Amino acid sequence: MGQIKAAITAVNGWVPDYVLTNQELEQMVDTSDEWIMTRTGVKERRILRESGKGTSDIGVETIKGLLEKSGTNPNDIELLICATVSPDFAFPATSAIIADKVGIKNSWSFDINAACSGFLYALNVATKFIEAGTYKKVIVIGAEKMSCMTDYTDRTTCVLFGDGGGAVLLEPTSEKLGVIDSILRTDGSGSFHLYQKGGGSVKPASYRTVIAKEHFIYQEGQQVFKFAVTNMADVSVEIMKRNNLAPKDLNWLVPHQANLRIIEATARRMGINKDQVMINIEKYGNTTSATIPLCLWEWENKLKKGDDLILSAFGGGFTWGAIYVKWAYDS
Ligand code: UT7
Numbered sequence: 342m343g344q345i346k347a348a349i350t351a352v353n354g355w356v357p358d359y360v361l362t363n364q365e366l367e368q369m370v371d372t373s374d375e376w377i378m379t380r381t382g383v384k385e386r387r388i389l390r391e392s393g394k395g396t397s398d399i400g401v402e403t404i405k406g407l408l409e410k411s412g413t414n415p416n417d418i419e420l421l422i423c424a425t426v427s428p429d430f431a432f433p434a435t436s437a438i439i440a441d442k443v444g445i446k447n448s449w450s451f452d453i454n455a456a457c458s459g460f461l462y463a464l465n466v467a468t469k470f471i472e473a474g475t476y477k478k479v480i481v482i483g484a485e486k487m488s489c490m491t492d493y494t495d496r497t498t499c500v501l502f503g504d505g506g507g508a509v510l511l512e513p514t515s516e517k518l519g520v521i522d523s524i525l526r527t528d529g530s531g532s533f534h535l536y537q538k539g540g541g542s543v544k545p546a547s548y549r550t551v552i553a554k555e556h557f558i559y560q561e562g563q564q565v566f567k568f569a570v571t572n573m574a575d576v577s578v579e580i581m582k583r584n585n586l587a588p589k590d591l592n593w594l595v596p597h598q599a600n601l602r603i604i605e606a607t608a609r610r611m612g613i614n615k616d617q618v619m620i621n622i623e624k625y626g627n628t629t630s631a632t633i634p635l636c637l638w639e640w641e642n643k644l645k646k647g648d649d650l651i652l653s654a655f656g657g658g659f660t661w662g663a664i665y666v667k668w669a670y671d672s
Contacts, residue, residue: 347471347479348519348669349509351411354638355402356387356505356625363500370496377500382601386503386626388488395429396506399631400439400484403506407480408443411510415443419476421450422467424459424483424630426657427490428452431540435484445480456535457597457656459483459630461525461664464509464652468520471513482508483630490537492557501599502558503626507634518647518669522584524576524662531568531659534561569603569655574610576663577653581611584665586649588612592668593640597654598622598632607653629656644668 362385363374377383389399400423408415423436436450455462460483467479484506493499511519539555540546550556573596581591591613596604601622608618619636628635633652637644644650648668655661 343515345472345474345513345515346517346519346521347468347511348514349637349666350512350669351407351413351510352507352634352637352641353403353407353410354505354507354635355399355406356635357389357399359388359390360385361388361503366500369493370499372496372500380602381501382622383500383626384623387505389486389504395489396425396427396484396486397429397435397438397442399486399504399506400435400482401442403482403484403508404439404443404480407508407510413478413510415445416447417478418445418448418480420467420470420479421445421448422453422463422479422481423450424453424455424463424481425485426454426456426459426629427486439482455630455656455660456658457599457627457629457632458525458654458658458660458662459656460507460633461523461652461654461662462660464520464664465523465525467511468523471511474513477513479511480508481511482506483632483634485629485631487558487627487629490556490558492554495557497562498558498560501627503628505625505628505631505635507631507638509634509637514669516669518667521665521667522580523664524580526572526576526661528659534564535559535657566600566603568659569599570606572659572661573597573603573653573655574607576661577607577611577651580651580663580665586665590649591617591651592648593644593650594618595633595636595650595652597656598625598636599627599655603655641672644672646671
């Protein structure tokens with residue numbers, strides 16, 4: 342019997358209705374559409390505004406659609422992995438809440454926290470369960486309500502982030518399709534350039550942490566930018582080389598959407614053109630672990646069986662990586 346590969350057999354995305362535009366942000370902080378567009382490429386982002394709703398509600402909408410469009414019975418799902426840094430609660434895991442709400446009852450589930458690389462980490466873990474022959478139906482989701490930890494008085498971060506979710510169904514195939522190769526990295530010495538200072542075990546929530554605004558995203562933008570540009574490009578080039586992928590052979594780069602300049606620099610280093618790159622940062626901003634599956638969802642109609650894709654990300658931790666995927670179906 343040939344080797345089993347993990348193929349993406351369905352993809353779905355979901356974003357909330359509310360559109361937070363650069364014009365609205367201009368009324369909230371000292372910024373301009375011109376600055377945001379030239380420095381980041383974000384035009385608007387989606388925000389989940391209903392009170393009492395959290396990341397699991399984004400996950401539920403995303404996965405309901407995934408199950409529906411793939412004709413999958415929720416009881417056939419054997420594992421659900423949710424990548425998120427904005428869980429409903431510190432515990433239990435958001436994946437457990439999502440599974441319950443969509444009726445996935447015969448499965449186990451867990452969350453992965455790898456910030457913007459979360460979807461790649463989760464996809465890699467899920468792939469191993471399929472390749473080992475352990476499971477036949479696994480869902481990987483990236484879901485975030487980044488607005489819950491965004492300080493809308495801080496112009497350096499509030500223009501960047503948005504809410505949304507994206508998910509894929511993974512199934513085994515005996516063809517040479519699906520996840521072919523992956524490179525994943527962590528460098529914890531970067532932890533304190535991008536993090537949430539309060540609310541964890543080091544600094545539990547108190548009135549002091551609230552007053553000091555320590556429950557919001559803290560980011561040293563320039564530092565993160567420097568590491569992101571180098572590392573995302575390095576792993577993307579490395580994975581091309583070791584799989585003998587020439588720039589012209591690559592159908593799509595699916596990059597994490599943190600900053601248009603980082604995406605363009607990565608594409609340049611890989612020697613590929615802009616028309617080989619999925620870019621939707623202008624519509625959704627940085628949705629952390631959801632950016633890559635949201636791209637796959639939006640580009641699904643253009644994807645053909647056998648297409649070569651490189652998924653690539655960099656984020657908090659620091660975490661980063663690249664995954665080489667051969668698309669498994671014509672939509
Ligand atoms: O997804 C996880 C990983 N995250 C990333 O990859 C993000 C990486 N970092 C970045 O994308 C960029 O560093 C930012 C978009 C966050 C910032 O862009 P930048 O070109 O690095 O700007 P900067 O931080 O160097 O700031 C330049 C100037 C500063 O003013 P002064 O000190 O030169 O007077 C900032 O205060 O721009 C100012 N500035 C703004 N001005 C208008 C910062 N934010 C804004 C704003 N509107 N929203």
